[in-house]
Each structure stands twice: as structure tokens, then as C-alpha cells.
Amino acid sequence: MKDGKRHFEVMEDECVGCNxxxxxxxxxxxxxxxxxxxxxxxxRTGLLVSDKYANWxxxxxxxxxxxxxx
Numbered sequence: 001m002k003d004g005k006r007h008f009e010v011m012e013d014e015c016v017g018c019n020x021x022x023x024x025x026x027x028x029x030x031x032x033x034x035x036x037x038x039x040x041x042x043x044r045t046g047l048l049v050s051d052k053y054a055n056w057x058x059x060x061x062x063x064x065x066x067x068x069x070x
Contacts, residue, residue: 012044016065018056 001007010021010031022031036042038051045060057066 014061015044016056016059016062 008025015021017033019033022033025031036049038049040049041047042049042060047060056062059065
């Protein structure tokens with residue numbers, strides 16, 4: 001609740017970019033995601049984005065992430 005009304009917000013420090021929030025959000029076009037460019041700073045982690053392919057399963061905020069052994 002915020003100001004007596006229901007309030008929802010993305011907890012960016014826990015966001016892994018899986019898109020689930022945008023899929024289940026009942027408010028149309030309320031949440032949007034975008035790709036981060038290589039070399040851009042990921043504000044959720046403070047890390048620079050690599051040019052190697054990655055997705056939510058490898059994101060640093062994901063406690064169950066998989067790590068490429070190579």
C-alpha cells in the first residue's frame with residue numbers, strides 16, 4: 001500500500017530480466033524491458049554487460065544461475 005492504494009514496483013536489485021513481471025502484470029504496458037548494449041553498465045549489478053550471449057539464467061542477481069565452465 002502506498003498513499004492508501006495498492007502499489008507494485010519492480011525490485012530491480014533482485015531483477016534477473018526474466019520478463020515474468022511484464023507477463024503477469026494486470027496493467028497493460030506498465031512494465032517494459034529493453035536489451036542492454038555490450039559495454040553498458042547494468043545498474044542492477046554495477047557490472048558491465050559482456051558481448052557474450054546471456055539471459056536470466058546466467059544473470060548475477062539470479063541465486064540459481066548457471067555458469068559457463070569455459
